Amino acid sequence: xxxxxxxxxxxxxxREIASGAAAVLEAAGKRFGHEFEIEYAEIxxxxxxxxxxxxxxxTLELAKNSDAVLxxxxxxxxxxxxxxxxxxxxxxxxxxxELGLFANLRPIPSFQKLVQSSPLKPEIAGNVNMLIVxxxxxxxxxxxxxxxxxxxxxxxxxTLQYTRDEIERIVVKAFExxxxxxxxxxxxxxxxxxxxxRMWREIVNEKAADYPNVTVDHMYVDAAAMKLISSxxxxxxxxxxxxxxxxxxxxxSMITGSLGMxxxxxxxxxxxxxxxxxxxxxxxxxxxNKANPLAMILSTALMLKYSLNMREEGEAIERAVxxxxxxxxxxxxxxxxxxxxxxxxxxxxxxxxxx
Amino acid sequence: xxxxxxxxxxxxxxREIASGAAAVLEAAGKRFGHEFEIEYAEIxxxxxxxxxxxxxxxTLELAKNSDAVLxxxxxxxxxxxxxxxxxxxxxxxxxxxELGLFANLRPIPSFQKLVQSSPLKPEIAGNVNMLIVxxxxxxxxxxxxxxxxxxxxxxxxxTLQYTRDEIERIVVKAFExxxxxxxxxxxxxxxxxxxxxRMWREIVNEKAADYPNVTVDHMYVDAAAMKLISSxxxxxxxxxxxxxxxxxxxxxSMITGSLGMxxxxxxxxxxxxxxxxxxxxxxxxxxxNKANPLAMILSTALMLKYSLNMREEGEAIERAVxxxxxxxxxxxxxxxxxxxxxxxxxxxxxxxxxx
Ligand SMILES: CC(C)[C@H](C(=O)O)[C@@H](O)C(=O)O
Ligand SMILES: CC(C)[C@H](C(=O)O)[C@@H](O)C(=O)O
Numbered sequence: 001x002x003x004x005x006x007x008x009x010x011x012x013x014x015r016e017i018a019s020g021a022a023a024v025l026e027a028a029g030k031r032f033g034h035e036f037e038i039e040y041a042e043i044x045x046x047x048x049x050x051x052x053x054x055x056x057x058x059t060l061e062l063a064k065n066s067d068a069v070l071x072x073x074x075x076x077x078x079x080x081x082x083x084x085x086x087x088x089x090x091x092x093x094x095x096x097x098e099l100g101l102f103a104n105l106r107p108i109p110s111f112q113k114l115v116q117s118s119p120l121k122p123e124i125a126g127n128v129n130m131l132i133v134x135x136x137x138x139x140x141x142x143x144x145x146x147x148x149x150x151x152x153x154x155x156x157x158x159t160l161q162y163t164r165d166e167i168e169r170i171v172v173k174a175f176e177x178x179x180x181x182x183x184x185x186x187x188x189x190x191x192x193x194x195x196x197x198r199m200w201r202e203i204v205n206e207k208a209a210d211y212p213n214v215t216v217d218h219m220y221v222d223a224a225a226m227k228l229i230s231s232x233x234x235x236x237x238x239x240x241x242x243x244x245x246x247x248x249x250x251x252x253s254m255i256t257g258s259l260g261m262x263x264x265x266x267x268x269x270x271x272x273x274x275x276x277x278x279x280x281x282x283x284x285x286x287x288x289n290k291a292n293p294l295a296m297i298l299s300t301a302l303m304l305k306y307s308l309n310m311r312e313e314g315e316a317i318e319r320a321v322x323x324x325x326x327x328x329x330x331x332x333x334x335x336x337x338x339x340x341x342x343x344x345x346x347x348x349x350x351x352x353x354x355x
Numbered sequence: 356x357x358x359x360x361x362x363x364x365x366x367x368x369x370r371e372i373a374s375g376a377a378a379v380l381e382a383a384g385k386r387f388g389h390e391f392e393i394e395y396a397e398i399x400x401x402x403x404x405x406x407x408x409x410x411x412x413x414t415l416e417l418a419k420n421s422d423a424v425l426x427x428x429x430x431x432x433x434x435x436x437x438x439x440x441x442x443x444x445x446x447x448x449x450x451x452x453e454l455g456l457f458a459n460l461r462p463i464p465s466f467q468k469l470v471q472s473s474p475l476k477p478e479i480a481g482n483v484n485m486l487i488v489x490x491x492x493x494x495x496x497x498x499x500x501x502x503x504x505x506x507x508x509x510x511x512x513x514t515l516q517y518t519r520d521e522i523e524r525i526v527v528k529a530f531e532x533x534x535x536x537x538x539x540x541x542x543x544x545x546x547x548x549x550x551x552x553r554m555w556r557e558i559v560n561e562k563a564a565d566y567p568n569v570t571v572d573h574m575y576v577d578a579a580a581m582k583l584i585s586s587x588x589x590x591x592x593x594x595x596x597x598x599x600x601x602x603x604x605x606x607x608s609m610i611t612g613s614l615g616m617x618x619x620x621x622x623x624x625x626x627x628x629x630x631x632x633x634x635x636x637x638x639x640x641x642x643x644n645k646a647n648p649l650a651m652i653l654s655t656a657l658m659l660k661y662s663l664n665m666r667e668e669g670e671a672i673e674r675a676v677x678x679x680x681x682x683x684x685x686x687x688x689x690x691x692x693x694x695x696x697x698x699x700x701x702x703x704x705x706x707x708x709x710x
Contacts, residue, residue: 043426089547119585124474140515146550150518156554158515160495165509190598192444195501199511225606229475229584243545247602251580259581 002035003308006066008059011045011088012281013291013344014072020293020348021070021300024320027355028304028313039066043095044074044088044281054091054118060098068307069099069274070300073281097137101266101274102166103173104134105306106249110256113325117257117335120229126231128255131181133174134245136266138166139196141242160196162241167203169269175211186217186237188244190226200241221248228252253278260292260333263299265306273307275299289343292331294321297351320354357390358663361421363414366400366443367636368646368699369427375648375703376425376655379675382710383659383668394421398450399429399443399636411447413455423662424454424629425655428636452492456621456629457521458528459489460661461604465611468680472612472690475584482588483610486536488529489600491621493521494551496597515551517596522558524624529594530566538593541572543579543595543603555596576603583607608633615647615688618654620661628662630654642697647686649676653708675709 009018018040025036041059042050051058063069068148074088078328084090095101110128118125143159167219171187178185182215187204189197208216221244227234228248231317232255240248253262262278277295285291298321324347328339331347342350360380364373373395380391396414397405406413409429418424429443440446450456467481473480498514526542533540542559544552556573563571574582576599583587583603587610595603608617617633632650640646653676660669679702682695686702697705 084553093548119475119479121474121476141548143512148550148554152519156517156519156551158549158551160513160515161510163436163510164507190601192439192442193448193496193598194513195503196511196513197505198439222601222605225580225602226609229606229609244602246545246577247580247599250577251584251606252582254584255527270684313385337452 002037003067004037004065006040006062006069007038007040008043008069008071009040009046010043010074010281011076012073012283012286014074014281016286016289016291016344017277017293017296018070018072020296020344020351021163023348023352024297024300024355025316027352028317031316031355032310032313034168034310034313043071043091045076045079047091048079048082048086048088054086054088055094055098060095063095063099063274068272070296071121071274071276072296073277073279075281076283093141095274096266097142099272099274100137100268102135102137103170103267104136104245104310105177105199105265105267106134106262108132108133108252108254108256108262111258111261111271113336114257114261114334116289116337118255120255124232125255125257130232130235131177131237132245132249132252133170133177133237133239134249135166135170135241138162160194162196162199164199164203165226167200169209171204171207171239173315174237175207175214178214178237179211180322182236183214184217185214186219186224186235186238188219188238189246190221190222190242191218196241207306215268224248225251228255249278258292258334259295261294261298263295263302265299265302267306273303275303289345291344292333293344293348294351295330297321297348316355317351320351323354324350357392358422359392359394359420361417361424362393362395363398363424363426364395364401365398365427365429365636366431367428367641368651369636369639370431370593370643371644371646371699372632372648372651373407373425373427375651375699377470378703378707379652379655379672379710382707383672384672386710387665387668388692389665389668397639398426400431400434400445402446403437403441403443404432409441409443410449410453415450418450418454418629423627423658425651425658426629427651428632428634430636448496450629451621452497454627454629455492455623457490457492457624458525458622459600460532460620460622461487461489461608461617461633463487463607463611463617466613466616467682469612469616469689470693471692473610475610479573480610480612484699485587485590485607486532486592487600487604487607488525488532488594490521490525490596491602493517499680515549517551517554519554519558522555523562526559526562526594529592530562530569533592534566538569539572539591540569541574541579541590541593543574543576543593543599545576546573551596559594563590567612579603583610585693613647613689614650615686616649616653618650619658620654620657622661626662628658630658644700645687646699647688648699648703649686649706652676652703671710672706675706679705
């Protein structure tokens with residue numbers, strides 16, 4: 001098969017790890033007889049520098065004309081003092097909205113080899129395998145009004161808005177994933193305070209009727225923030241709205257002991273998707289061949305599985321990563337006893353060879 | 356001195372632990388020569404049963420005519436199916452708003468004896484001493500509109516609203532606490548997305564000029580959710596808006612290994628306050644003499660220190676609790692090696708004797 005992939009390296013270590021994505025795609029293409037045509041474009045700070053805007057039209061066009069999008073990371077101190085409407089993150093928010101990427105998926109497994117890196121006790125961190133499904137194009141992130149008011153701008157307002165359709169489609173997505181996994185779904189809300197959460201909860205209960213094989217459970221967001229630490233092993237699929245998902249998925253990303261290992265997928269209704277590591281652009285280590293490329297490589301594997309219908313190909317990449325870890329190689333962000341620390345390039349090569 | 360204290364036991368274990376508050380007040384009164392006049396009233400589910408509303412006028416009147424308020428906990432399965440406007444939690448939200456309790460304070464120390472109960476590794480959990488300052492009467496909890504819209508109610512909206520004054524007073528409170536502690540303040544927001552957070556950040560930066568001895572640091576809420584687990588020892592005072600504070604303070608409450616030990620204070624501008632444990636009403640163990648009364652007792656100590664100007668008295672109670680733990684007594688929610696597990700009543704007696 002021939003597929004066109006847009007690669008948006010972004011800023012900081014995004015630029016180094018993007019080459020990891022390209023390398024494993026080439027390897028997977030060779031092994032399975034596909035052709036991946038890669039085209040690069042700018043987003044975030046790099047796009048501000050080159051085109052004066054964090055999401056140039058040309059980048060958006062390229063993304064729309066591709067079969068899937070890979071993104072490195074955006075942001076850095078260079079652009080921190082720009083007015084908020086012009087910052088690198090705006091590029092990320094805009095591309096999510098423009099491409100209708102409403103479903104953000106973050107799988108959080110335990111990596112047995114890395115359990116020591118977790119701040120949690122090994123008996124708690126070792127037993128985790130959850131998928132967080134976060135709504136990505138609604139809620140407080142996009143609701144209007146979001147403004148200052150009053151004679152002296154002394155009042156400020158943001159709006160948490162959802163339509164029934166927006167809630168339904170993410171909830172259905174989560175039920176689908178839950179029924180393909182262990183059949184447990186936890187819906188997280190703040191229904192004791194928010195009207196939007198009450199509607200969310202009603203819709204989850206309605207949809208539950210269509211998935212008799214899925215057990216649903218409602219949890220308040222504050223309780224979920226506790227349970228993610230005290231008993232993360234209890235969760236299978238978690239579904240929640242945009243801001244709760246932002247907070248909880250970042251919290252949960254600490255469980256495994258390495259942010260540098262976590263991929264994410266953001267899907268539209270058609271199954272089209274943008275894939276990116278959970279970690280940021282890490283300006284402090286950018287350009288030093290220190291960055292861990294595995295989250296980017298695992299994001300590439302997710303892309304093959306979710307958007308390109310290449311399950312076997314994606315799993316081959318995941319197995320290659322596992323095998324490199326099992327052989328005791330890691331990057332400097334990971335703590336593995338008796339391991340060999342390698343740089344970004346060498347890690348990419350180690351994985352590529354095993355695909 | 357003579358002080359009038361309103362005690363609102365609420366529901367579930369709230370009813371058992373409230374007697375712990377009364378007992379230590381009596382002991383502290385005897386030792387330091389004060390008279391604490393205690394008057395009881397209902398709130399939450401118990402108030403719904405007795406008066407048809409979670410916050411009866413008589414309860415509110417009593418609170419207003421007291422020097423301070425102690426609250427047990429509210430809620431339970433009996434009231435879970437009531438329409439949301441009539442639930443036990445509404446009593447809590449209403450009393451906060453009616454009394455103008457805008458500043459919620461949650462101190463989170465490490466208890467050396469309890470470090471083993473934490474889901475975090477001891478080297479991470481053992482080194483914590485933070486104070487979370489949460490805004491409690493604004494934001495998404497109270498903003499209007501909070502409603503369904505459209506022909507078929509297919510749109511739902513909640514409103515995150517703050518006035519400049521509301522942000523200023525909580526920020527000033529946090530600076531005051533930070534300058535009396537180690538001088539480090541972390542302000543948590545989501546300024547890369549929310550207009551309200553951008554105003555919050557501006558105000559923090561303005562007020563910083565008045566506190567040259569305090570080092571201020573801004574952190575996004577998602578990053579804070581990570582750091583609270585990976586390096587909680589880095590925080591001293593954290594200040595944040597209502598909903599972020601709800602989530603982060605519950606997350607942080609897991610660090611110490613026992614929710615059953617954590618008190619909270621909610622203060623108005625005059626310094627008047629309501630004091631309650633961080634834990635809930637725990638219907639599953641209510642009435643079994645199993646509940647840990649220490650959070651309630653430590654809330655009483657906070658009340659003496661913050662609202663009644665009785666620092667020495669409050670510290671005497673805190674030392675009494677410490678000494679009971681040091682002598683190896685605990686309730687069944689705690690995991691302490693080689694300890695003697697006691698019931699609620701016996702724990703109250705052990706502490707009271709040492710005040
Ligand atoms: C950069 C920021 C706007 C973004 C978000 O909050 O969605 C990020 O935290 C994420 O989770 O991808
Ligand atoms: C019961 C609920 C409304 C309340 C809140 O969200 O404020 C509780 O979680 C708390 O933190 O005191």
